[in-house]
Each structure stands twice: as C-alpha cells, then as structure tokens.
Amino acid sequence: MSPAPLETAIHPTAVVMPGATIGEGCEIGPYCVIEPPVSIGNGCKIGPHVHLLGHTTIGKDCTIRSGAVIGGEPQDDDYHGEATRVVVGDNCQIHEHVTIHRATGEGETVIGNNVRMMAGSHVGHNARVDDYAVLVNNSAVGGHAHIGERVILSGQSAVHQFCKVGRLTMVAGSCMVTRDVPPFSIVTGAHPLRWRGTNKIGLQRNDFESDERDAVRSALSKLFVSEINRDGVADELAQSDYDSVVEIAQFVRSSTRGLPNK
Numbered sequence: 001m002s003p004a005p006l007e008t009a010i011h012p013t014a015v016v017m018p019g020a021t022i023g024e025g026c027e028i029g030p031y032c033v034i035e036p037p038v039s040i041g042n043g044c045k046i047g048p049h050v051h052l053l054g055h056t057t058i059g060k061d062c063t064i065r066s067g068a069v070i071g072g073e074p075q076d077d078d079y080h081g082e083a084t085r086v087v088v089g090d091n092c093q094i095h096e097h098v099t100i101h102r103a104t105g106e107g108e109t110v111i112g113n114n115v116r117m118m119a120g121s122h123v124g125h126n127a128r129v130d131d132y133a134v135l136v137n138n139s140a141v142g143g144h145a146h147i148g149e150r151v152i153l154s155g156q157s158a159v160h161q162f163c164k165v166g167r168l169t170m171v172a173g174s175c176m177v178t179r180d181v182p183p184f185s186i187v188t189g190a191h192p193l194r195w196r197g198t199n200k201i202g203l204q205r206n207d208f209e210s211d212e213r214d215a216v217r218s219a220l221s222k223l224f225v226s227e228i229n230r231d232g233v234a235d236e237l238a239q240s241d242y243d244s245v246v247e248i249a250q251f252v253r254s255s256t257r258g259l260p261n262k
Contacts, residue, residue, distance in 0.1 A: 006043070020052075023060065038071065041090070054102045055083055059090035059113070067097040074125030076143060079104040089113035089131070101125045104143070112149070121153075130167065139171075148183060150206065166251050168202045180255040182223065182248050184216050193260040195224050212242050219245045223252065224262040 006025025010016060014028045019036025022028065027045045035053040040046070041060035048066045052058070056071035064070070071086045073079060084103035088094075088111040096119040103109050103126045111123065112131035121135040124143040132150045135141070139153040142160050147153065148167030156174040159165060166183030176190035184203060186196045198217045208216070219237050223230060230252055237249035252259065 029066075047096075055085040056088070056102070057085070058088045059092065061090055062088060062092045062094065064094045064098075065096045068094050068099070070094070070098075070100045071102050072099065074101040074104040074143065076104040076125055079125070082106070084108060084125075087111070089115065093117070095119045095121075098122070124161070136173075150202070152202075160257075163257055164251070164255065166248075168199055168206060170199050170202060172196075178257070179260045180251070180257050182220060182251050182259065184244065184248070185220060187260055195220075195260045195262050208244070212244060215240065215242045215245050216248070219248050223248070223259070230259065 008022055008024060008026045010028040011030045013030045014032040016022065016028065016034045017036050020034045021039040023040055023042035023044065025043045026040055029046055029048040031048055032046055032050045038052045038056045040058045043061040044058055045063045047064060050064050051069045052071055054071035085108035086100055086102045087108055091114045092111060093116040095117060098117045098121050100109060100111065100123045107126050109123060109125055110128045112129060114132045115129055117135045118137045120138040122140040123129055124141055126144045127141045129147040130149040133147050134152045136153060136155040138156050140158045141147055144162045145159045146164045148165055150168050151165050152170045154171055154173040157171045159177040163177050164180045165171065165177060166181055168183055169181050169185045171177060172188040175188055176193060178193055181187050184199050186199050188194050188196050198220050203213045203216060222233050234249040234252040237245050240246055
C-alpha cells in the first residue's frame, strides 16, 4: 500500500490564487502571495511575505525565506509582457529578500538544483545558475549571464550581463565580473577584473586527483601568461587527455566577452 500523501499547511493570512499549484507536504507562511500559474513542488517551505508570480516553477524540497520575490517582471525596457518563465530546481535554499526575474523576449531564467542564494542576492532575466552554485549576500547576476556549477559569488560581487563564469570558480567579495572567467579560477577586483590563480581548494574539495589538479593549474597558467595568443593556447589545451583541461579550451573558444588579465 502506498503511503498517504503529506498534508500541506497554508497559513490563513496567505493568499494562494486560483490556478496556482501547490505540491504535497508544503508549508506556506503568513502573508505570502502566490499567483497563477505558479507551480510549487512537493515538500517546499515558503516563509512569510514571499511573493511568487508569473510562469514560475519551483522544484521539490526548496526553502524560500522571508521577503523573497520570484518571477517578477524583468528590469528590461524590451520586455513587453511576454509569458516568459522562471524555473527553480530541487533542494534550493533561497534566503531573505532574494529576487529572481523572469526572462525577456523568448526563453527562461533557470536556477539549477541545490543552489543557495543568500540574503539580498539577485538573478536577472534570462540568466542561468547551475547546480550547487552559491550566491553570497547581495551578489548580483546580470541578464543573460551564465554561472557554472559550484561557482561561489562572494558578498557584494556582481556579474555583468552576458558574462560567463566557469564551474568551480571563486569570485572574490565586491568583485565586478566584466569578462568571461574560465573554469577552476579565482578572480578579484573591479575595473579591471584580475585573474589571480587556480581555485586549488575547490578542486581538492571536489575530488580532483593531484595530477589533474596540476594539469588544470598548468593550463590556466599558460592561458594567462599568453594573453596575446590565447586562441593558440586553447588549441593546444584542446588536445589534453584531461576532460577538465579540454573544458577550459572550449570555454575560451566560446567566450564572447574576452577573459580577464592577470
């Protein structure tokens, strides 16, 4: 016999409009407003004064804390009311006063699985944040930007629209990312952004063997020593036996905003 569905608890002051979908075992806190056609997965906990609107889908087992607004209209003059989307994955932790805007034009704003967005952080229209990324307090991601898997955006940092930050990169506090940042890096500063080295601790914590860590460190060093001939370095790195080094080469080849300087 299958288990009985978990009961959903909705505070009497919350407003859940007809057409919104609430999964099993959810908790909806005081003074929340949930508009249609929002869909919330099973086991989510929605804190007080949260506003969910637009074509927003929240995965299962997410926690959304006080004052967050997800699915609001994008801050873009080219938006004209299109029925664009926000998609939030499973097991996300969205803290106080976070904002996530739906897309403009065609497309969607996507937050992956197991993402943590700390208080006051923001993700703009058409941006993508991949699994296990961490956005520390008051960090901001501009429209159409792409934040890779397990990236850490430290407090007060910002990523310019259309920029890419490769996976397992650490962005320092108050850093302004105006160029594309290769995977496995550490960057600091603002105007200009500076590449400071390989994210060695991040590689160790994610079980990269020592020989692969050395290969990644060597690849990034070559890339940033040869700032004039980066395409040639990328061609060389693409021949590596390590997928992580090939990933760096592919990132460089696909960059549209250029890389930071050392």
